[in-house]
Amino acid sequence: MLSKKTKYGLKALTYLARVKGKEPVQIAEIAKQENISQKFLESILLTLRRNGFLGSKKGKGGGYYLIKEPHEIPMTTVMRVLEGPIAMVPCVSLNFYEKCEDCPDEATCSVHKLMIQVRDSALDVYRGNTLADLL
Template sequence: MLSQKAKYALRALLMLAERSEDDLVMIADIAERENVPRKFLEAILLDLRKRGLLDSRRGKNGGYRLAKPPAAISFGEIIRIVDGPLAPLPCASKSGFRPCEDCTDVDTCSVRWLMLRVRDATADILDNCSLADGLKHRRATGVLPGEDVPDDMPGSMAATPL
């Protein structure tokens, strides 16, 4: 299951993907628009900066921006940084393999066989979907977070007959 921390990281990085590569965004702006607790967000962004996904600058005109183009950052990379391996069991993990304590033979274990398939399918989806893809989805589905909903947009209060 995806942690709340990973969801916050994804939302923050999607917001940064919307900006030009030179545009720095302050933590307070990200936290407010994405509805993320600021202190929690600070720790998340610091970790992502240390892992090479973000650049930052301190001071009055400081903030964060992506260190790579949005197309070069996959959802899988972000989730692995924040939550660790994608495998649902340690015996199915590529980076954190550990046999289950109650397993008698990892090579013939049918549960492990299934979890390897789950891991591979999950990794295939997450590693082949970038922030640029997520941003395309945001734009295709309408209003970006923090923007006003147009009165004539389906689902807006003004568009709803009374």
């Protein structure tokens, strides 16, 4: 399941991408338009800013804005920041690899074999889409 955090994060990014220009947009506006709890969205936008997707401005007229063009933001990076590893098991993760405790040999593991394929197909999709493609 996709977490609400990721879902809301994607919606917020899309919202900002649709706004013409680079004017800051307030959390409250995004939350209202996209039916998201404002406080929850606040923490999501914070992590998006800390990870280099958004810029922010405090005080009156402040808010959040994209610091890159939508077509420069691949879904791979967005998903990894919001949702975590793209792989469904750590032992097939490219960026978050971990060995399974219960599994003596990856080479002969049936789960490993299947999940490699699932990971690669998901990667294909995320690599093939930027924020611009979702508009």
